Amino acid sequence: MAFLTTVYAFLFYFAAFVLVAGLVFRIARYALTPAPLKIPTTPAPTTRGGVVLRMTREVVLFESLFRGNKWTWIFGWIFHFGLFIVTLRHLRYFIEPVWFPIQLVQPFGIYGGLAMIIGLAGLWARRFLVDRVRYISAPSDHLILALLILIGVSGLLVKFVFHTDVVAIKTFFLGLYAFEIRPLPADPLLLLHLLLVAMLMILFPYSKLLHAPGLFFSPSRNQADNPREQRHLAPWAKRLEQGRG
Known part of the structure; x- marks a missing residue:
């Protein structure tokens, strides 16, 4: 078991490095990508405050998806x-003491x-039942959905x-912060669950899941x-004008 614990410790170090480095690299590319045109999706706000409100509605309520397809919006x-909710609940394994708001979330x-699995099942069924969506679905789309469902199902099985x-799980992860390898339970389903989570962390910066931070850099959403x-006037165009002047 000491060998497995060591393997999983280095696996999560590697997964965390790939996740953080990949996100930093991708976000930097988004931030440096020129946006030479004014292309907000109309009807669009005309002020910066209106843009903030629109982005808030988009992040919290998925406003554009609601307008586009109600069934996809519901499951999404x-x-x-x-x-x-699941992410908030799992924070208890990484912090000590556990913050009061996180304690309040635990019963939910x-x-x-369950909501996560139901939503994923609906989104995955859509890729089989809707012709136009099935046509554009790539194997990677099915892989990510299957991975997320397996993470949810294995997590619920570990619980129930x-x-x-x-x-012991919390002790293991808190030990990683201090670069200490502490014993990890040898339960096969738990090891599978953690392996799937590590795979998701590694794949995240190179998959369509990157729409999470990418939304904030979309010119059709973040422009007034x-x-x-x-x-x-894009910065590079401004420099050209100044050079000509």
Whole structure:
């Protein structure tokens, strides 16, 4: 078991490095990508405050998806809300003492896990049942959905069927912060669950899941509709104009 514990410790170090480095690299590319045109999706706000409000509605309520397809919106929102609750509940394994708001979330984590799986099942069924979506679905789309569902199902099984030592799990992850390798329970389902989570961390920066931070850099969402009031000039175009002057 000492060998498995060491393997999983280095696996999570590697997964965390890939996740953080990949996100930093991708976000830097998004931030440095030129946006030479004024292209907000109309109807769009005309002020910066309006843009902030629009982005808030987009992040919390998935406003554009609601307008585009109600069924996709329902399952997408259920999944993301469930994932949000599950993530908050799992924070207890990484902090000590556990913050009071995280303590309040604990009784609802199970419902979040169920909501997550229901939402994912609906989104995956859509890729088989809707012709136009099935046509554009790549193998990677099915892989990510299958991975997320397996993470949710294995997590619920660890909770309800194959119980494990949650105190030892927390001790293991807190030990990683101090670069100490502490014993990890040898339960096969728990090891599978953790392996799937590590795989998700590694794949995240190189998959369509990157729409999470990418949304904030979308010119169709983060621009105000004010081309008449204020001329939109990309930094590189401004330098060209100054050079000609």
